[in-house]
Structures are given as structure tokens and as C-alpha cells.
Amino acid sequence: MVGIVGYGAYLPRYRIKAETIARQWGADAEAIKRGLQLTEKTVPGQDEDTITISVEAARGAIQRAQIDPQEIGAVYIGSESHPYAVKPSGTVLIDALGIGPHVHVATNEFACKAGSEAMYVAYSHVKSGEMKYALGIGADTSQGAPGDALEYSASAGGAAFIMGTERVAAEILFTHSYTSDTPDFWRREGEFYPRHAGRFTGDPAYFKHIVGAGQALLEKSKLAPKDFTHAVFHMPNGKFPQEAGRRLGFTKQQLEFGWIVPLMGNTYSGSSPTGLAAILDVANPGDLIFMVSFGSGAGSDGFVYRVTEEIKAIKDRAPKVRSMLDNGKIYLDYGQYTKHRHKIKLNE
Amino acid sequence: MRDVYVIGAGMTPFGELWNKSIREIFVDAAMLAIEDAGVDHIDSLYVGSMSPGLFVGQEHLGPVVADFLGVTPVPATRVESACASGGVSFRQAFLEVASGVSEIVLAGGVEKMTDGADVTEALATAADQEYEVYHGVTFPGLYAMIARAHMHQFGTTRQQLAEVAVKNHRNGMKNPNAQFRSEITNEQVVKSTMVADPLRLLDCSPVSDGGAGVILASADVAKKMKSRAVKVIASTQASDTIALHDRTDLTTLGAVVRAAEKAYAMAGKKPSDVNLAEVHDCFTIAEIVISEDLGFFEKGKGGEAVEKGLTARECGKIPINSSGGLKSKGHPVGATGIAQIIELYEQLTGRGGERQVKKANIGLAQNMGGSGASCVIHILEAI
Numbered sequence: 001m002v003g004i005v006g007y008g009a010y011l012p013r014y015r016i017k018a019e020t021i022a023r024q025w026g027a028d029a030e031a032i033k034r035g036l037q038l039t040e041k042t043v044p045g046q047d048e049d050t051i052t053i054s055v056e057a058a059r060g061a062i063q064r065a066q067i068d069p070q071e072i073g074a075v076y077i078g079s080e081s082h083p084y085a086v087k088p089s090g091t092v093l094i095d096a097l098g099i100g101p102h103v104h105v106a107t108n109e110f111a112c113k114a115g116s117e118a119m120y121v122a123y124s125h126v127k128s129g130e131m132k133y134a135l136g137i138g139a140d141t142s143q144g145a146p147g148d149a150l151e152y153s154a155s156a157g158g159a160a161f162i163m164g165t166e167r168v169a170a171e172i173l174f175t176h177s178y179t180s181d182t183p184d185f186w187r188r189e190g191e192f193y194p195r196h197a198g199r200f201t202g203d204p205a206y207f208k209h210i211v212g213a214g215q216a217l218l219e220k221s222k223l224a225p226k227d228f229t230h231a232v233f234h235m236p237n238g239k240f241p242q243e244a245g246r247r248l249g250f251t252k253q254q255l256e257f258g259w260i261v262p263l264m265g266n267t268y269s270g271s272s273p274t275g276l277a278a279i280l281d282v283a284n285p286g287d288l289i290f291m292v293s294f295g296s297g298a299g300s301d302g303f304v305y306r307v308t309e310e311i312k313a314i315k316d317r318a319p320k321v322r323s324m325l326d327n328g329k330i331y332l333d334y335g336q337y338t339k340h341r342h343k344i345k346l347n348e
Numbered sequence: 349m350r351d352v353y354v355i356g357a358g359m360t361p362f363g364e365l366w367n368k369s370i371r372e373i374f375v376d377a378a379m380l381a382i383e384d385a386g387v388d389h390i391d392s393l394y395v396g397s398m399s400p401g402l403f404v405g406q407e408h409l410g411p412v413v414a415d416f417l418g419v420t421p422v423p424a425t426r427v428e429s430a431c432a433s434g435g436v437s438f439r440q441a442f443l444e445v446a447s448g449v450s451e452i453v454l455a456g457g458v459e460k461m462t463d464g465a466d467v468t469e470a471l472a473t474a475a476d477q478e479y480e481v482y483h484g485v486t487f488p489g490l491y492a493m494i495a496r497a498h499m500h501q502f503g504t505t506r507q508q509l510a511e512v513a514v515k516n517h518r519n520g521m522k523n524p525n526a527q528f529r530s531e532i533t534n535e536q537v538v539k540s541t542m543v544a545d546p547l548r549l550l551d552c553s554p555v556s557d558g559g560a561g562v563i564l565a566s567a568d569v570a571k572k573m574k575s576r577a578v579k580v581i582a583s584t585q586a587s588d589t590i591a592l593h594d595r596t597d598l599t600t601l602g603a604v605v606r607a608a609e610k611a612y613a614m615a616g617k618k619p620s621d622v623n624l625a626e627v628h629d630c631f632t633i634a635e636i637v638i639s640e641d642l643g644f645f646e647k648g649k650g651g652e653a654v655e656k657g658l659t660a661r662e663c664g665k666i667p668i669n670s671s672g673g674l675k676s677k678g679h680p681v682g683a684t685g686i687a688q689i690i691e692l693y694e695q696l697t698g699r700g701g702e703r704q705v706k707k708a709n710i711g712l713a714q715n716m717g718g719s720g721a722s723c724v725i726h727i728l729e730a731i
Binding site for chain 2: 026027028031197199200204
């Protein structure tokens with residue numbers, strides 16, 4: 001049996017409300033909240049970045065798995081906001097958590113799919129028998145240009161998953177990936193903010209790939225949507241995952257626990273992985289979980305998980321997503337937000 | 349001048365045609381027109397297109413579309429007159445047939461606007477760059493100034509502006525080629541996102557891809573063909589100052605007035621003889637001003653007219669934009685003028701389907717560029 005033996009998530013305490021951003025730009029907050037189906041988003045602290053978020057999430061994963069970090073053979077961090085263009089994020093993380101130096105470390109980038117990509121590679125290493133444990137992380141401090149629709153959603157957070165073969169809490173039964181060259185959203189080298197092609201990010205990009213991967217996964221697994229207790233899809237806003245679920249035949253109830261976007265925003269590479277962590281926080285043995293990520297450019301990774309008895313033992317060993325989402329929030333005004341997001345250029 | 353007839357028409361659906369390139373869009377529309385007319389060749393073609401260079405990086409559009417339509421070596425010319433490019437393309441084809449130079453000419457129009465270009469910036473090149481655009485003005489801003497002036501001078505209301513969009517969406521619902529086939533309410537328009545006070549999102553025509561084509565022919569050809577024909581009884585064009593601030597009156601569009609006067613004289617008709625009109629409702633205020641400048645309503649009464657339903661398709665005094673207009677049908681700039689002609693052609697040949705206007709014998713199409721700096725008008729008559 002190969003699957004998740006430990007998981008952890010991290011969300012910063014800072015928040016900004018959709019109203020606060022809308023007020024700044026003279027936009028209609030109610031129309032935006034209705035259209036995007038989200039009311040606030042997480043904002044990284046001034047000293048937080050993809051690396052610190054990854055460390056916090058991975059710490060939770062190790063606490064839950066209760067393994068010796070030295071036994072982790074590979075670490076992959078998927079993000080589109082790695083702090084360095086040249087310098088791996090994972091090297092800081094392994095030293096912080098006591099992993100390695102006998103470890104394979106790599107950085108993944110595939111827009112919002114980089115996190116599930118890291119999970120997929122970690123899972124494959126363990127499945128091949130190459131190593132005992134591998135760590136896959138999705139984390140971001142997402143960028144959205146001021147005044148752009150993305151500014152209401154681009155948030156910060158992430159989740160980490162340790163794959164292994166012993167004391168598995170969620171077995172990975174099937175995977176499927178679906179990829180094509182679809183330029184719906186991109187950021188070139190040196191550019192501060194991503195660009196996107198408006199509505200083109202919908203049907204030809206997000207829905208085509210999520211539904212493509214999802215349908216193939218259902219066929220491969222010979223399972224029907226009704227067989228699943230939970231489902232989670234990449235959450236660029238509140239509306240898209242609900243619609244993707246509807247098109248694949250899932251109900252709103254199945255999406256309920258993973259659909260954390262209204263209060264979290266879009267944590268890009270951390271989006272569906274954090275949704276999965278929120279589901280594992282409440283899952284029961286025997287539950288089947290359906291997950292499909294999406295990364296612009298574009299592609300989707302799909303996973304079918306089956307929760308085991310082990311989940312009961314590990315759930316409470318680390319902070320849960322819901323508690324981080326609901327508690328200790330610090331709301332920022334737009335000026336503070338620009339400082340947190342390093343949008344103000346200072347003299348060195 | 350010889351008599352000229354429209355003997356066939358075809359258009360693509362208007363909307364976000366992400367899977368089609370500009371040449372494919374044009375060829376799709378042109379083939380439909382050629383098949384509709386039943387002709388086995390064309391003598392030349394015109395393609396109206398405002399900014400293929402800015403929108404998709406392709407100039408020299410005439411041979412591009414002629415090549416992919418498979419009609420080389422016939423003369424192929426791109427015509428540009430901003431948003432009036434389609435109407436002027438039709439006029440060039442009309443003049444070519446009327447002059448006796450050609451027997452069968454394809455007049456087309458196409459625009460591909462959703463490929464990622466900055467659309468507002470590209471469209472603004474139709475205004476006065478040095479005296480308007482460099483100072484920050486965009487087209488919604490220019491038409492907002494016209495709206496403000498009209499409201500101030502004649503008491504035109506915010507609700508009356510909204511009624512134009514409501515009516516055009518109601519018509520567009522019955523047009524299978526329309527981009528937005530949905531009903532909207534006055535309240536939705538009035539509460540939509542502000543663009544340039546007093547114009548809101550639902551006062552503005554959308555960004556669209558699309559192509560349209562019609563076949564014009566001489567009387568000899570029209571008689572021989574089995575296809576239905578309508579006669580072009582007027583083709584006129586006028587220009588005005590490029591910048592809005594050089595006009596003496598913001599509440600009237602001089603080029604529309606001039607082109608209309610000439611068109612009625614050429615056709616030997618009065619405004620009251622016209623049974624339906626397709627007009628350039630790039631913004632709701634434009635339709636109100638144009639409906640006055642074409643002589644359908646007294647100056648200042650256009651807002652009241654739409655509010656009273658006088659421009660409604662079903663029972664109006666003069667049905668305006670039975671196609672859904674630019675607002676609902678979509679506005680792929682270069683294709684718009686041709687699509688207006690197509691609506692008249694279909695209505696005048698009784699092929700209006702669910703949106704057929706009763707007793708449609710004479711139709712007028714008014715297409716304009718910029719903030720009314722160019723205007724082209726055609727009047728068509730059923731035979």
C-alpha cells in the first residue's frame with residue numbers, strides 16, 4: 001500500500017477582505033463577491049514566503065507521520081513564488097527540518113499545479129521502491145497585479161504530504177494527468193505579476209483540463225462520483241470548482257469540506273493540496289476522496305485516495321486547516337497589504 | 349451608375365471564437381455568402397477590418413483572405429475606416445459593381461479581438477491620438493461626454509439609455525449568431541459596473557470575434573441567379589472632425605446627418621419610408637443620437653422614443669436593431685457594417701425567422717467610425 005503517511009498545512013494569520021480591495025479601486029464589492037464567490041483571502045506576513053510556509057506545513061506532516069526526518073529520501077516543493085529565481089527552496093527546508101543531506105531535492109513549477117506535481121513525483125518514488133519516504137509540498141505567496149481580478153483571490157498558504165508504505169493514512173489508488181499547450185495564464189522571467197487571458201482561462205483551460213483528467217480518472221478507477229465521500233478541485237475562485245464538480249457529476253455536499261476558497265483565496269500551488277488537507281482533517285476510515293488540480297499552461301493531476309484506520313491516530317497531531325482558517329485572524333487595510341506584499345518600492 | 353443588388357449573405361456567429369484564426373473566420377463567412385448567392389466565382393473582394401495589425405499582428409489582409417478563400421488572383425483589398433470598415437467595404441464593392449468594372453463582388457468584414465491585445469488601446473487609435481488619446485480619453489469616455497451633453501440639453505434619462513440595451517438584448521435573443529442571447533433588465537443595466545459616468549458596462553458593446561460577407565452583383569447577374577436579391581438604392585458616406593472637442597454640438601453627429609441627407613436623396617425616400625434600421629449602437633447613447641440624426645425622431649426625443657417602445661421590433665414605429673445591434677449581437681469591429689447589411693438582407697427577403705419585422709420593404713444600415721468622424725449609410729429595398 002502506497003499513500004499519505006503524514007500531512008500538514010499552513011495558512012498565514014493575515015487577511016484582507018474583498019471589500020477592502022474593492023474600495024481601493026472603486027469596484028463593486030458585492031458584485032465581485034458574488035462573481036468570484038470569495039469574501040477574503042490570506043496574506044503572508046512580512047517575513048513569510050514559500051519557504052517558510054513549506055517548512056511550517058512539512059513540520060506538521062512530520063509530526064503526524066511520526067517518522068525520522070532522516071528517512072525522507074526526496075523533497076519537492078511546487079510553487080510559482082519561489083523566493084529565489086536561482087537557488088532551491090528545498091535546501092532551506094531540509095536544514096530547518098533535519099532532513100538530509102542524503103536526500104534528493106528539487107523545485108517544481110507548473111503554475112498552480114506545481115504542488116500536486118510534487119506530490120505525484122514523491123508518490124512515484126515511493127511506489128517504485130526507490131525510497132522509504134518522500135515529501136511533496138505545494139505552497140505559494142501568489143501574485144496578482146493591483147486592480148486585476150486576481151488581486152481578490154491570490155493568497156498565501158500551502159500543504160505538505162509525506163508518501164510512504166507503512167501506516168498509510170490515505171492510500172493512493174489511482175492517478176491520471178492531462179496536459180496540453182494552452183496559454184491561459186503566464187508570467188515571464190523578470191515580470192512581477194502574471195498575465196492572463198480573461199475568460200479564456202475558463203472553458204478552454206481550467207474546465208477542459210480538470211474535466212479531462214477527472215473523467216479519465218473515473219474511467220480508470222471504474223468508480224462513479226457517488227462512490228466518493230469528498231472531492232476537491234483547484235480553487236482559483238469559489239465558482240470554478242463548484243462548476244467543475246457539477247460537470248463531473250459531484251454534489252455540493254461532496255465538495256463541502258475541501259471548498260475552503262471563500263475564506264482562504266487561491267493559494268495557487270497550495271490550493272487543492274490544502275483543500276485535501278482540510279478533507280483529511282475530517283475524513284473517516286473508508287472514505288474515498290477525489291482530487292484534481294489545475295495549473296495554467298495547462299494541465300491537471302488527478303488522484304483517488306482511500307482513507308484508512310490510521311487517519312484517526314494522526315489527525316490531531318498537528319494544527320487543522322479549519323482552525324487556521326477561522327482563528328487568530330488579523331485584518332489588514334490596503335496600505336498594510338501593499339507593505340506585506342512588497343508592492344511599495346523602498347530605497348535600499 | 350448601374351443598379352446593384354445583394355444576392356447572398358453569410359456570417360459566423362459573433363463571440364469569443366478562440367478556436368478560429370482571423371483568416372478562418374473570414375473564409376467561413378465568405379463561403380456561406382458565396383454558397384447563399386450560388387455564384388461560381390467573384391471578380392474581386394473587399395475586406396473591412398479595423399486593426400488586424402494591432403489585434404493579431406497581421407496586415408496586408410486582402411491577399412491573406414483571398415489566398416485562403418482560394419480566389420487569387422482576383423483583386424483583394426482591405427478597407428479601413430475604424431468601426432465603419434465593414435460599411436465602407438460594402439460601399440467600395442457597391443461602387444465597383446455600379447461603375448461597371450465588375451459583375452460580382454464579395455464585400456466582407458472581419459475582426460479578431462480576443463487574442464490578447466489591449467483592446468481599449470487598439471480601439472482608441474480610431475480617435476485623435478495627439479489631441480484626445482494622449483490626454484487619457486478612451487471611447488467610453490468620449491461617448492460618456494456625448495451622453496452627458498444629451499442628458500443636460502434634452503433631459504434624456506439614465507433609464508432611457510438602459511432601455512436601448514434592454515431592447516437590443518431582447519432582439520438578440522432571437523438571433524442565433526448573437527454573442528449575448530440573454531434578456532437583461534433596466535435595473536441590471538443601471539446597476540452594472542461603472543465604466544465612464546454615466547455609461548455602465550451594459551451600455552457598452554462587447555469585444556468580439558466574427559466575420560461577415562455579402563455578394564453584390566449587377567442586375568444582369570441578379571436576374572440569372574436563383575438566389576433572392578435586394579436592391580441597394582443608396583450608398584453614401586460622410587466625415588466629421590476626428591476629435592469630439594472640435595464639434596459645435598455634442599448632441600448631434602454631423603457625419604450621420606450629412607450621410608443620411610444624401611442617402612434619402614439618392615434613394616428618393618423619406619425617413620418615414622424606412623421600415624427597419626440597423627444602427628451603430630456601440631454605446632446606448634449612440635443609438636439614441638443616431639435615431640434622431642437619421643430623422644426618425646425629433647432632436648432630443650430619441651430617449652423618449654425608445655422608452656415608449658417606438659423602436660421595438662414587435663410594434664415599433666421604426667424597429668431599430670432587430671438583429672440585437674452591436675450590444676447583443678456583438679461588435680467584431682470590421683464585420684459590424686457587413687452584419688448590419690446581412691440583417692437587412694434577411695429581413696427584406698423574409699428570412700428574419702423569429703425576429704422577422706412585419707412589412708419589411710425598405711431597410712437602412714448606418715455604420716460609423718470613431719466618435720462619429722466617419723459614417724456610411726446604405727438603404728436597401730426588397731424587390
